[in-house]
Amino acid sequence: MxxxxxxxxxxxxxxxxxxxxxxxxxxxxxxxxxxxxxxxxxxxxxxxxxxxxxxxxxxxxxxxxxxxxxxxxxxxxxxxxxxxxxxxxxxxxxxxxxxxxxxxxxxxxxxxxxxxxxxxxxxxxxxxxxxxxVAEGGRFADLLGSSPAMQRLFDLLDRVAESESSVLIIGESGTGKEVVARALWSRGKRKDGPFVAVNCAAVPEQLLESELFGHAKGAFTDARSARAGLFQQADGGTLFLDEIGDMPIHLQVKVLRALQERKVRPVGADAEVPVDLRLIAATNKDLETAIAEGKFRQDLYFRLNVIQVDLPPLRARGGDVLVLAQHFLQIFAARANKGVTGLSPEVAKALTAYSWPGNVRELQNCIERAVALTRGDQLVPDDLPERIRAFKSSHVVVAGDDPSELIPMEEVERRYISRVMQSVGGNKTLAARVLGFDRTTLYRKLERYGLVSSETPPSRPNS
Structure with a gap:
């Protein structure tokens, strides 16, 4: 009907x-x-x-x-x-x-x-x-959504929040990995302790060791006094290592030892310092592929990945796009002191049709811009960026009724592999799992169809 x-x-x-x-x-x-x-x-x-x-x-x-x-x-x-x-x-x-x-x-x-x-x-x-x-809120204060993907996430977080085990959050950029980490901390046994976060990709490699483990006075030229590292600052609470996949491999050994021994040695210090914390790490990279390529240590991966939390991309969350859009609208309208109360149906349709490659962060920026530009009490299509107004969803066309539209099976496979790689954000391990291939087969087909440059995974992971 x-x-x-x-x-x-x-x-x-x-x-x-x-x-x-x-x-x-x-x-x-x-x-x-x-x-x-x-x-x-x-x-x-x-x-x-x-x-x-x-x-x-x-x-x-x-x-x-x-x-x-x-x-x-x-x-x-x-x-x-x-x-x-x-x-x-x-x-x-x-x-x-x-x-x-x-x-x-x-x-x-x-x-x-x-x-x-x-x-x-x-x-x-x-x-x-x-x-x-949005008004009713969710089971976790800063996590909104009622889609099946988010309900599964909430169920998992409910079960692991009070655990002391390490957690590895895997998700595309902009999906809210730190929001999930903070939710786990705020619901866990260590909520009265500190929450200390660092983006491993944002700190220069030569400074990251001192940032994590601290340093003794005189350890290097500018070390005029001793400084506690983030492991020590997080003592009694939670340490969140974001973008762990970008950590230099020589530091991965030291992080692994700190987690196993519950001790850290500041740069230039003679003695180790005990630490008691829960570690939560996050990455947008395919760590299993990074292990195969010798860029990430397998032993650290297993130490981090006691509990794995897969964060769904926004395009897989259905109507949650509008839940989040309304949430951001209320925030930015209040900040701008504007009487914007909602989304027009045309805006709702455009937001749900768009694929959101930048995930929640892109949606947040989109709504902030729209609230700043709108002249009415509802957002209208002209308030949205052109890329969203003009977006048309792409689909894999397998065949039509017209025989001239039929294509070879090889082209069907190429298009489908391309679509799967796009849907999983380029994560080769997840793509191989969806397609039913092992990673070696996936690499070969990606190279054959020109979907990536030639890559040959090493036969043995780093150990």
């Missing part, structure tokens, strides 16, 4: 005829022969759109528009009017009507109008539902 249409006209025979024609177009149709009866029906039964005659005895279509707009602003009204009543049409549109059609209606045109109205109504309902979801 395309949607539920409530027909309102004081001509019962016309109501029945319209109902039959709309049912043939896959709409579910019911009718009432007065505006008052239509309002009563809307209290007992729901509809996606109201289709009303403009000139009726008793309550006019114009008054019905006004009443529906006042009590059900999310419900679109389409008015039917005879030729030569332009002023009445303008009045109905000003009263809140969504659109109009000329009597007798062209059914194909009317069907398209009603389909758009139904889509608008359902998008508005979804936006309102997601706005309520």
């Amino acid at each position: 395309q949607g539920r249409v409530l027909i309102v006209d004081d001509d019962e025979s016309l109501c029945r005829l319209l109902a039959l024609k709309l049912k043939a177009m896959s709409f579910q149709a019911l009718f009432r022969t007065s505006g008052a009866a239509a309002l009563e029906a809307l209290q007992a039964e729901d509809a996606d759109v109201v289709l009303t005659d403009l000139n009726m005895t008793g309550m006019s279509g114009l008054e019905l528009c006004q009443r529906v707009a006042a009590t059900r602003p999310d419900l679109p009204v389409v008015v039917l009017t005879a030729h030569g009543t332009f002023d009445s049409v303008v009045g109905a549109l000003r009263a809140g009507a969504y659109d109009f059609a000329i009597k007798p209606p062209d059914m194909e045109t009317l069907g398209m109008t009603l389909s758009r109205a139904v889509e608008r109504h359902r998008l508005r309902q979804e936006v309102n539902r997601l706005r309520r979801a």
Whole structure:
């Protein structure tokens, strides 16, 4: 069914005829022969759109528009009017009507109008539902979402929050890995201790060792006093090592020893210092492939990956896009002191269609920009970046009915592998798992189809 249409006209025979024609177009149709009866029906039964005659005895279509707009602003009204009543049409549109059609209606045109109205109504309902979801909050304060992927994540976090075991969070850039780490800390046994975070890719390699382990006075030229490293600063709490996959391999040995011995030796110091902390690490890299390429130590990987948390990309979270968009809208509207309250249906449609390669961080930046630019109380498409307004989803086309459109099986495989690699953010281990290949086979096919430059994984991991 395309949607539920409530027909309102004081001509019962016309109501029945319209109902039959709309049912043939896959709409579910019911009718009432007065505006008052239509309002009563809307209290007992729901509809996606109201289709009303403009000139009726008793309550006019114009008054019905006004009443529906006042009590059900999310419900679109389409008015039917005879030729030569332009002023009445303008009045109905000003009263809140969504659109109009000329009597007798062209059914194909009317069907398209009603389909758009139904889509608008359902998008508005979804936006309102997601706005309520934001207000109600989630099981973890800073993690929002009701998609199956997020429910699985919440269930896992519930089980591991109070554990002392190391956690490895794996996810694409912008998915919120530090938010998850902080959620685990805030719900864990060490919530009264410090949460210390460092991005291993953001600290120069020559400084990272001192940053992590500290240094003794005189350990190097500028070491005028002793300094405690992040391991010591996190004592009694949680240390979060973000982008662990970018850590130099010679430091990986020292991190492994610190985790195993629960002791650290500051640079230039003679004695070790005991530390008691929970370690959470995160990466956007495929560590199993990095191990095969000799760029990450297998023993450290197993020490970190006691509990693995896979963070879903935003494109795999369905309607969560709108939950997060509404959340960010409220934050940025308050900061800007602007009365922006929600998303228009057209914006909701554009946001859910876009693929979000930058994940939650890209969405946050998008909404901040839109709130800054908008002039109304709702975001409209013109407030969005051009790349989102113009986005068209790509799909793998396997075959068509036309024999000339049929393609060789090799091309089908190439397109499908390309699509899978795109969907998993280039993670070769995950792509191989999805495709049912081992990594060596995947490398060979990627090279064969020119999807990446020639790469040959080492036969033995670093140990």
